[in-house]
Amino acid sequence: MRAVVQRVSEASVAVNGEYIAKINNGLLVLVGIKADDTEKDMDYIMHKMLGLRIFEDHEGKMNLSVKDIQGEVLVVPNFTVYGNAIKGMRPSFIASGSVKEAEFKYHAFINKLSGQEVPFATGKFQADMKVSLVNDGPVTILLDSGKVF
Template sequence: MRALVQRVVKGSVWIEGEEIAAIGRGLVVLLGIKRGDTSAAARYLAEKVASLRIFSDEQGKLNLSVKDVGGEILVVSQFTLYGDCQRGRRPSFAAAAPPEEAEPLYRAFIAALREQGVPVAEGRFQAHMLVRIDNDGPVTLLLEGEQR
Protein backbone atom coordinates (compact mmCIF):
# COMPACT_ATOMS: atom_id res chain seq x y z
CA MET A 1 0.00 0.00 0.00
CA ARG A 2 1.28 3.45 -0.92
CA ALA A 3 0.13 6.87 0.14
CA LEU A 4 1.29 9.98 -1.65
CA VAL A 5 0.68 12.57 1.06
CA GLN A 6 0.50 16.28 0.29
CA ARG A 7 0.16 19.05 2.84
CA VAL A 8 -2.51 21.41 1.53
CA VAL A 9 -4.31 24.65 2.22
CA LYS A 10 -7.32 23.10 0.46
CA GLY A 11 -8.26 20.18 -1.73
CA SER A 12 -11.34 18.96 -3.55
CA VAL A 13 -12.70 16.23 -5.79
CA TRP A 14 -15.00 16.89 -8.71
CA ILE A 15 -16.96 14.41 -10.83
CA GLU A 16 -18.73 15.57 -13.99
CA GLY A 17 -18.57 19.22 -12.94
CA GLU A 18 -19.90 18.61 -9.41
CA GLU A 19 -17.80 18.96 -6.28
CA ILE A 20 -18.29 15.78 -4.25
CA ALA A 21 -15.70 16.35 -1.49
CA ALA A 22 -13.60 19.21 -0.17
CA ILE A 23 -11.29 20.04 2.71
CA GLY A 24 -9.47 23.07 4.01
CA ARG A 25 -6.09 22.92 5.72
CA GLY A 26 -4.82 19.38 6.01
CA LEU A 27 -3.64 16.52 3.84
CA VAL A 28 -4.60 15.10 0.47
CA VAL A 29 -3.76 11.39 0.37
CA LEU A 30 -3.57 9.60 -2.97
CA LEU A 31 -3.86 5.94 -1.98
CA GLY A 32 -2.57 3.04 -4.06
CA ILE A 33 -3.33 -0.55 -3.09
CA LYS A 34 -1.33 -3.48 -4.42
CA ARG A 35 -2.18 -7.14 -4.74
CA GLY A 36 -1.84 -8.90 -1.40
CA ASP A 37 -2.18 -5.79 0.80
CA THR A 38 -3.89 -6.35 4.15
CA SER A 39 -6.14 -4.50 6.56
CA ALA A 40 -3.16 -4.43 8.96
CA ALA A 41 -1.22 -2.45 6.34
CA ALA A 42 -4.19 -0.08 5.98
CA ARG A 43 -4.34 0.51 9.75
CA TYR A 44 -0.57 1.01 10.00
CA LEU A 45 -0.52 3.48 7.13
CA ALA A 46 -3.55 5.40 8.45
CA GLU A 47 -1.91 5.80 11.86
CA LYS A 48 1.30 6.92 10.18
CA VAL A 49 -0.50 9.50 8.03
CA ALA A 50 -2.55 10.90 10.93
CA SER A 51 0.55 11.24 13.12
CA LEU A 52 2.99 12.46 10.46
CA ARG A 53 4.60 15.66 11.74
CA ILE A 54 4.67 17.86 8.65
CA PHE A 55 3.01 21.03 9.93
CA SER A 56 5.06 23.88 11.36
CA ASP A 57 5.14 24.72 15.07
CA GLU A 58 5.70 28.21 16.53
CA GLN A 59 9.42 27.99 15.70
CA GLY A 60 8.76 27.03 12.08
CA LYS A 61 9.88 23.41 12.57
CA LEU A 62 7.89 20.52 11.13
CA ASN A 63 6.71 19.23 14.50
CA LEU A 64 2.91 19.02 14.30
CA SER A 65 0.56 16.44 12.82
CA VAL A 66 -2.74 16.99 11.05
CA LYS A 67 -4.38 16.00 14.34
CA ASP A 68 -2.36 18.62 16.24
CA VAL A 69 -3.44 21.44 13.91
CA GLY A 70 -7.11 20.38 13.68
CA GLY A 71 -6.77 19.64 9.97
CA GLU A 72 -8.71 17.42 7.63
CA ILE A 73 -7.77 14.63 5.23
CA LEU A 74 -9.03 14.03 1.70
CA VAL A 75 -8.43 10.45 0.50
CA VAL A 76 -8.46 9.59 -3.19
CA SER A 77 -7.99 6.06 -4.51
CA GLN A 78 -5.24 5.99 -7.14
CA PHE A 79 -4.24 2.62 -8.57
CA THR A 80 -1.75 4.37 -10.86
CA LEU A 81 0.65 4.64 -7.90
CA TYR A 82 1.48 1.03 -8.76
CA GLY A 83 2.10 1.74 -12.42
CA ASP A 84 5.37 0.16 -13.60
CA CYS A 85 7.04 2.16 -16.37
CA GLN A 86 10.34 0.28 -16.54
CA ARG A 87 9.53 -1.53 -19.79
CA GLY A 88 8.20 0.23 -22.84
CA ARG A 89 6.22 3.44 -22.86
CA ARG A 90 2.88 2.27 -21.49
CA PRO A 91 2.64 1.59 -17.75
CA SER A 92 1.77 -1.87 -16.49
CA PHE A 93 -0.68 -1.96 -13.61
CA ALA A 94 -0.24 -5.67 -12.87
CA ALA A 95 0.87 -4.96 -9.29
CA ALA A 96 -2.25 -2.93 -8.47
CA ALA A 97 -4.98 -4.80 -6.61
CA PRO A 98 -8.15 -5.50 -8.60
CA PRO A 99 -11.15 -3.40 -7.53
CA GLU A 100 -12.84 -6.18 -5.54
CA GLU A 101 -9.67 -6.53 -3.44
CA ALA A 102 -8.78 -2.84 -3.30
CA GLU A 103 -12.09 -1.26 -2.32
CA PRO A 104 -12.45 -2.96 1.10
CA LEU A 105 -8.87 -1.88 1.94
CA TYR A 106 -9.59 1.67 0.76
CA ARG A 107 -12.60 1.70 3.10
CA ALA A 108 -10.50 0.19 5.94
CA PHE A 109 -7.88 2.93 5.49
CA ILE A 110 -10.55 5.65 5.71
CA ALA A 111 -12.15 4.02 8.77
CA ALA A 112 -8.76 3.79 10.49
CA LEU A 113 -8.12 7.50 9.81
CA ARG A 114 -11.49 8.37 11.34
CA GLU A 115 -10.61 6.27 14.39
CA GLN A 116 -7.61 8.61 14.80
CA GLY A 117 -10.11 11.45 15.27
CA VAL A 118 -9.42 13.20 11.97
CA PRO A 119 -12.24 14.49 9.75
CA VAL A 120 -12.02 12.61 6.45
CA ALA A 121 -13.50 13.40 3.05
CA GLU A 122 -13.14 10.97 0.18
CA GLY A 123 -13.19 10.63 -3.55
CA ARG A 124 -15.35 8.07 -5.29
CA PHE A 125 -13.73 4.67 -5.75
CA GLN A 126 -13.20 3.76 -9.43
CA ALA A 127 -14.58 7.06 -10.73
CA HIS A 128 -12.90 9.45 -13.13
CA MET A 129 -12.21 12.45 -10.91
CA LEU A 130 -10.76 15.92 -11.16
CA VAL A 131 -8.64 16.36 -8.03
CA ARG A 132 -7.73 19.90 -7.08
CA ILE A 133 -4.78 20.17 -4.73
CA ASP A 134 -3.42 23.43 -3.35
CA ASN A 135 -0.13 22.02 -2.05
CA ASP A 136 1.36 23.99 0.83
CA GLY A 137 5.13 24.25 0.85
CA PRO A 138 5.18 22.22 -1.30
CA VAL A 139 5.32 19.27 1.08
CA THR A 140 4.84 15.87 -0.57
CA LEU A 141 5.86 12.48 0.85
CA LEU A 142 5.52 8.91 -0.37
CA LEU A 143 4.71 6.41 2.40
CA GLU A 144 4.62 2.62 2.21
CA GLY A 145 2.02 0.66 4.20
CA GLU A 146 4.21 -2.10 5.53
CA GLN A 147 6.14 -1.64 8.71
CA ARG A 148 9.84 -2.20 8.07
Protein backbone atom coordinates in the same frame (compact mmCIF):
# COMPACT_ATOMS: atom_id res chain seq x y z
CA MET B 1 -0.41 -0.22 0.35
CA ARG B 2 0.95 3.07 -0.89
CA ALA B 3 0.08 6.67 -0.21
CA VAL B 4 1.16 9.94 -1.72
CA VAL B 5 0.66 12.45 1.10
CA GLN B 6 0.54 16.14 0.25
CA ARG B 7 0.30 19.00 2.72
CA VAL B 8 -2.42 21.30 1.39
CA SER B 9 -4.09 24.55 2.29
CA GLU B 10 -7.14 23.31 0.38
CA ALA B 11 -8.16 20.38 -1.82
CA SER B 12 -11.30 19.15 -3.53
CA VAL B 13 -12.65 16.37 -5.71
CA ALA B 14 -15.24 16.74 -8.47
CA VAL B 15 -17.03 13.98 -10.36
CA ASN B 16 -19.04 14.82 -13.47
CA GLY B 17 -18.56 18.53 -12.80
CA GLU B 18 -19.99 18.30 -9.28
CA TYR B 19 -17.87 18.73 -6.15
CA ILE B 20 -18.18 15.70 -3.90
CA ALA B 21 -15.50 16.53 -1.33
CA LYS B 22 -13.56 19.55 -0.10
CA ILE B 23 -11.13 20.20 2.74
CA ASN B 24 -9.14 23.14 3.98
CA ASN B 25 -5.81 22.96 5.79
CA GLY B 26 -4.61 19.37 6.02
CA LEU B 27 -3.60 16.41 3.89
CA LEU B 28 -4.54 15.18 0.43
CA VAL B 29 -3.76 11.45 0.36
CA LEU B 30 -3.73 9.43 -2.87
CA VAL B 31 -4.11 5.77 -1.83
CA GLY B 32 -3.13 2.72 -3.87
CA ILE B 33 -3.94 -0.84 -2.84
CA LYS B 34 -2.08 -4.04 -3.77
CA ALA B 35 -3.71 -7.43 -4.09
CA ASP B 36 -1.91 -8.80 -1.02
CA ASP B 37 -2.44 -5.79 1.27
CA THR B 38 -3.70 -6.69 4.73
CA GLU B 39 -5.08 -4.89 7.74
CA LYS B 40 -1.47 -4.53 8.93
CA ASP B 41 -0.69 -2.53 5.76
CA MET B 42 -3.71 -0.30 6.35
CA ASP B 43 -2.70 0.29 9.96
CA TYR B 44 0.85 1.20 8.93
CA ILE B 45 -0.29 3.77 6.36
CA MET B 46 -2.93 5.19 8.73
CA HIS B 47 -0.44 5.58 11.57
CA LYS B 48 2.20 7.17 9.36
CA MET B 49 -0.07 9.60 7.50
CA LEU B 50 -1.78 10.86 10.65
CA GLY B 51 1.48 11.06 12.57
CA LEU B 52 3.68 12.72 9.95
CA ARG B 53 5.13 15.87 11.49
CA ILE B 54 4.99 18.02 8.35
CA PHE B 55 3.17 21.10 9.62
CA GLU B 56 5.06 24.06 11.04
CA ASP B 57 5.11 24.86 14.74
CA HIS B 58 5.35 28.38 16.18
CA GLU B 59 9.09 28.39 15.40
CA GLY B 60 8.53 27.58 11.73
CA LYS B 61 9.84 24.00 12.04
CA MET B 62 7.97 21.03 10.60
CA ASN B 63 7.08 19.50 13.92
CA LEU B 64 3.28 19.08 14.00
CA SER B 65 0.94 16.41 12.64
CA VAL B 66 -2.44 16.89 10.97
CA LYS B 67 -4.03 15.98 14.29
CA ASP B 68 -1.92 18.55 16.14
CA ILE B 69 -3.15 21.36 13.88
CA GLN B 70 -6.73 20.02 13.87
CA GLY B 71 -6.49 19.71 10.10
CA GLU B 72 -8.54 17.67 7.68
CA VAL B 73 -7.75 14.72 5.41
CA LEU B 74 -8.98 14.07 1.87
CA VAL B 75 -8.44 10.44 0.84
CA VAL B 76 -8.59 9.68 -2.88
CA PRO B 77 -8.39 6.14 -4.27
CA ASN B 78 -5.71 6.01 -6.96
CA PHE B 79 -4.54 2.70 -8.42
CA THR B 80 -1.90 4.50 -10.51
CA VAL B 81 0.38 4.97 -7.49
CA TYR B 82 1.36 1.35 -8.19
CA GLY B 83 2.16 2.17 -11.81
CA ASN B 84 5.46 0.66 -12.90
CA ALA B 85 7.25 2.35 -15.79
CA ILE B 86 10.59 0.54 -15.51
CA LYS B 87 10.11 -1.12 -18.90
CA GLY B 88 9.06 0.97 -21.85
CA MET B 89 6.85 4.04 -21.78
CA ARG B 90 3.46 2.53 -20.96
CA PRO B 91 3.08 1.92 -17.21
CA SER B 92 2.01 -1.47 -15.93
CA PHE B 93 -0.56 -1.62 -13.15
CA ILE B 94 -0.26 -5.34 -12.43
CA ALA B 95 0.70 -4.69 -8.79
CA SER B 96 -2.65 -2.99 -8.13
CA GLY B 97 -5.31 -5.17 -6.59
CA SER B 98 -8.36 -6.32 -8.52
CA VAL B 99 -11.09 -3.69 -8.69
CA LYS B 100 -13.44 -5.64 -6.40
CA GLU B 101 -10.76 -6.43 -3.83
CA ALA B 102 -9.26 -2.92 -3.94
CA GLU B 103 -12.67 -1.32 -3.44
CA PHE B 104 -13.36 -3.51 -0.42
CA LYS B 105 -9.98 -2.65 1.11
CA TYR B 106 -10.36 1.05 0.31
CA HIS B 107 -13.66 1.16 2.19
CA ALA B 108 -12.10 -0.79 5.08
CA PHE B 109 -9.34 1.85 5.19
CA ILE B 110 -11.95 4.64 5.25
CA ASN B 111 -13.80 2.84 8.06
CA LYS B 112 -10.56 2.76 10.06
CA LEU B 113 -10.07 6.47 9.41
CA SER B 114 -13.54 7.22 10.79
CA GLY B 115 -12.33 6.04 14.19
CA GLN B 116 -9.31 8.35 14.26
CA GLU B 117 -11.01 11.59 15.38
CA VAL B 118 -9.81 13.60 12.38
CA PRO B 119 -12.25 15.25 9.97
CA PHE B 120 -12.03 13.67 6.55
CA ALA B 121 -13.60 13.48 3.12
CA THR B 122 -13.15 10.96 0.33
CA GLY B 123 -13.00 10.66 -3.40
CA LYS B 124 -15.17 8.17 -5.25
CA PHE B 125 -13.80 4.74 -6.03
CA GLN B 126 -13.43 3.96 -9.75
CA ALA B 127 -14.70 7.36 -10.86
CA ASP B 128 -13.14 9.85 -13.25
CA MET B 129 -12.25 12.41 -10.60
CA LYS B 130 -10.90 15.90 -11.01
CA VAL B 131 -8.69 16.58 -8.00
CA SER B 132 -7.71 20.16 -7.22
CA LEU B 133 -5.25 21.20 -4.57
CA VAL B 134 -3.11 23.98 -3.30
CA ASN B 135 0.04 22.15 -2.24
CA ASP B 136 1.38 23.99 0.79
CA GLY B 137 5.16 24.20 0.72
CA PRO B 138 5.10 22.14 -1.43
CA VAL B 139 5.40 19.16 0.90
CA THR B 140 4.87 15.70 -0.60
CA ILE B 141 5.75 12.46 1.21
CA LEU B 142 5.62 8.94 -0.24
CA LEU B 143 4.57 6.09 2.06
CA ASP B 144 4.72 2.37 1.33
CA SER B 145 3.63 -0.32 3.80
CA GLY B 146 6.23 -2.65 2.26
CA LYS B 147 8.82 -0.05 3.26
CA VAL B 148 10.11 0.10 -0.32
CA PHE B 149 10.92 3.77 0.25
